[in-house]
Amino acid sequence: MTRLLSIILFACSLLWSLPASAAVVITFHSFNGSVFFGRYPHTFVSLDGTLDGTGKKVHENYGFTAKTVSPAILVGPVQGEIITEKEKYLKSTNNHFSIKISDAQYEEVEAEMRKWRDAPGKSYSLSDHNCIHFVGRIAEIVGLKVDFPENMLRKPKKWLNHIEFLNPQLHAKPVN
Numbered sequence: 001m002t003r004l005l006s007i008i009l010f011a012c013s014l015l016w017s018l019p020a021s022a023a024v025v026i027t028f029h030s031f032n033g034s035v036f037f038g039r040y041p042h043t044f045v046s047l048d049g050t051l052d053g054t055g056k057k058v059h060e061n062y063g064f065t066a067k068t069v070s071p072a073i074l075v076g077p078v079q080g081e082i083i084t085e086k087e088k089y090l091k092s093t094n095n096h097f098s099i100k101i102s103d104a105q106y107e108e109v110e111a112e113m114r115k116w117r118d119a120p121g122k123s124y125s126l127s128d129h130n131c132i133h134f135v136g137r138i139a140e141i142v143g144l145k146v147d148f149p150e151n152m153l154r155k156p157k158k159w160l161n162h163i164e165f166l167n168p169q170l171h172a173k174p175v176n
Contacts, residue, residue: 023100024049024058026109026142028135029085029093030157030175040069043135043156044085045109053103061085062113064134066124073126080124082117096160097172101142108141132159139163144170 026047033041044063051058067079085093101109116123116134123129132153136146145166152159161174 022050022052022055024051024103024106025098026101026138027098028096028139028160028163029061029090030096030160031085031089031093032157041154041156043131043160044083045135045138046085046090047101047106047109049100051103051106058106061090062134064116064124064131066126073124077122077125077129079122080116080119080129082113094157094160094175096175097164097170099142099144099170105142109138112137112141127153130154132156135160136163 024047026045029044029046031042031044042063042065044061046061047058048060049058050056061084063083063085064080065083066073067081070078072078116137130153132148135156136148139146144163146163147166149159149162152162157175164170164172164174
């Protein structure tokens, strides 16, 4: 009996000494929005978890939008910016799908975000450099197949449902 107890205690000590499973999960969101209530349809990503290599806790989200909303958006490029959604909006968005990513992918996502954030001049274009294009680039970094059908470039929820269709390995259900 003492020998069996010793074996069990030894096995438990091995389990306790293993590093905790760490991971960062990226979630792809859309926000329905309304022109009348000042929040336009939008897509963004959130990252939550712990980096394996450093143990750094991650709780971030990023989207790309026009710095100032005005009729100029309809005419051509305007200044763009990376925005962070407030916690209350995170809870009220459409969560389309989530993927566990590596530390290297996390670093690449961060670098891409900085590239968009730090772009000089008029970097936002409603037709070819908007929130959908930003999230599409992030999706490519984490290994997803992406395209940008013209009829979805102003419809983030419809576009993310399309990305789910292009990537059946996600086992995601379209958001209604």
